[in-house]
Amino acid sequence: MPKPWLKPWLKPWLKPWRRLRDRSQARVRGWALRRQGHDPARVTLASRRIYILPTAAGLVFAAMVATMLAGAMNYNNNLGFALAFLLAGVGIVAIYHSHRALTGLHVHYLGTDPVYAGDAAQSRIALVNDTDAPRDEVFLDWAGGVPVAGGTGALDARTVRLPLPTARRGLLPLPGLRISTRGPLGLTRAWAWVHLDEQAVVYPRPADSSPPAAAPSRTSADGFAHPGEEEFAGLRPWRAGDPPRRIAWRASARTGALVVRDYRGGAVPDEQWIDWDALPASDVETRVARLARLVLDAAAAGLAWGLRVPGATIPPGRGPEHLHRCLRVLATAGAVAP
Numbered sequence: 517m518p519k520p521w522l523k524p525w526l527k528p529w530l531k532p533w534r535r536l537r538d539r540s541q542a543r544v545r546g547w548a549l550r551r552q553g554h555d556p557a558r559v560t561l562a563s564r565r566i567y568i569l570p571t572a573a574g575l576v577f578a579a580m581v582a583t584m585l586a587g588a589m590n591y592n593n594n595l596g597f598a599l600a601f602l603l604a605g606v607g608i609v610a611i612y613h614s615h616r617a618l619t620g621l622h623v624h625y626l627g628t629d630p631v632y633a634g635d636a637a638q639s640r641i642a643l644v645n646d647t648d649a650p651r652d653e654v655f656l657d658w659a660g661g662v663p664v665a666g667g668t669g670a671l672d673a674r675t676v677r678l679p680l681p682t683a684r685r686g687l688l689p690l691p692g693l694r695i696s697t698r699g700p701l702g703l704t705r706a707w708a709w710v711h712l713d714e715q716a717v718v719y720p721r722p723a724d725s726s727p728p729a730a731a732p733s734r735t736s737a738d739g740f741a742h743p744g745e746e747e748f749a750g751l752r753p754w755r756a757g758d759p760p761r762r763i764a765w766r767a768s769a770r771t772g773a774l775v776v777r778d779y780r781g782g783a784v785p786d787e788q789w790i791d792w793d794a795l796p797a798s799d800v801e802t803r804v805a806r807l808a809r810l811v812l813d814a815a816a817a818g819l820a821w822g823l824r825v826p827g828a829t830i831p832p833g834r835g836p837e838h839l840h841r842c843l844r845v846l847a848t849a850g851a852v853a854p
Contacts, residue, residue, distance in 0.1 A: 538660070545659055545692050545709065554713035557625040561695065566618050566708045568611060574703035577607060607703055614706040617651050617697045628680065628690070628716040630840065630847075636679040637716045639690070641666070644673040653699035659692045666695070685720040685804065685847045719843040720801075722808035750813045751775045767816035777817045788814055788821040788832070790842075792849070800850040808846050815839045825849040 552565055570578065581603045588596025626640035645651050645668040655663035656676055666676040682688060696707035751764055754774035762776045790810045795803050807825070814821040815834070822832035823842045826849065830842055 541659075548709045549692065549711050552709065552711065554711050557712065557714065559623050559710055561618050561621045561623065561708045561710075563615070563619050566615055566706055568614060568704050568706045571698060571702060571705050574607070577603075577703050581607065606701075610701045610703045613700050614697055614704045616649075617654060617699055618695060618706055618708055620647060621645060621651060621654070621695070623693075623695065623710055625712050625714060626675065628714070630717040630719055630843070631682060632719045633682055633685045633721045636681055637688070637718065639678045639680055639716070640675055641678055641693070642673060642675045643668050643695075645669070646671065651697075654695065654697050657694050657696075658690075659694065661691075663696070680716060682716070682718045685718050687715040687848065688718050690714050690716060717844055717847055720804045720808045720846050722812055723802075723805040724809075750778055750810065751816060752778045764816050764818075766818070767813075770816075775816075788819055789824060790814065790821055791824045792826060793824070804846050804849055807849075808843065811839065811842045811846070 585600040622644035624642040628639040631637045648670045650669045652667045654667045656666045657663040668674045690712045693710040820832045820834045823830040
């Protein structure tokens with residue numbers, strides 16, 4: 517982002533520069549991917565995959581040392597030679613330590629927690645240091661993301677939760693993981709790319725309320741779905757006169773307000789079917805959002821439910837595992853909007 521002290525006339529000149537920078541970085545990432553290929557869930561950083569370049573401070577430092585050396589040569593000053601060579605040696609040692617901070621570091625991918633579309637997924641990355649030297653000032657980030665500190669002590673390990681933005685439902689391939697350091701003096705920047713062949717699951721964002729015409733149907737003894745005399749139609753706010761047995765206590769504790777299970781008819785069915793074809797005609801994303809809401813409402817009500825979508829049928833069940841299985845199917849149901 518432009519600094520607030522930049523003059524307005526300077527800001528338009530930054531946009532082409534940023535586009536050029538982003539395009540160049542994308543080309544470099546593509547070259548690194550072609551050179552290294554995809555990595556497994558566990559990888560050790562070798563020397564050949566570590567890149568080092570000077571920072572802005574490093575370039576100024578190098579220019580200063582070159583100027584001092586030129587002045588010492590011009591005036592034949594031995595103290596000037598000694599200081600210039602000493603500072604050059606410090607810069608070389610900084611390069612060595614930057615390279616050493618990453619070489620041999622073990623990177624373990626521990627998975628990414630599923631989230632709803634629009635939320636940031638949390639990827640767990642473990643860094644294992646099996647040497648007797650600490651690896652300070654190590655940072656991790658996805659390509660173009662915000663760096664997160666991941667330094668480890670000697671003979672130590674650290675698990676870093678790295679946020680990954682999501683925009684839509686489906687299976688999200690993980691972008692390139694960059695592990696970098698500017699230590700110890702900030703004169704150089706060393707980094708390595710890890711291209712994980714993994715995907716994050718992004719659940720559909722549920723609709724705000726259940727569609728009134730999409731009440732699930734019960735399963736009769738003949739194995740076919742029929743509309744029951746009382747069918748679960750979702751959750752609604754508590755109103756005076758609602759019987760206590762219909763209060764969804766778990767959902768109420770989660771939302772902080774009393775909600776009750778809403779039914780249509782006379783007897784509570786044992787099993788519910790949430791069917792793609794039972795919804796009113798609408799676009800794919802709207803249907804998926806409404807189905808996700810019905811699934812969450814059925815889970816909050818403690819009911820057993822099944823799910824039917826094009827290409828997949830999940831038999832009735834209940835519990836967290838069944839809920840996540842249904843949401844995962846909904847994440848890839850139909851054609852994901854571009």
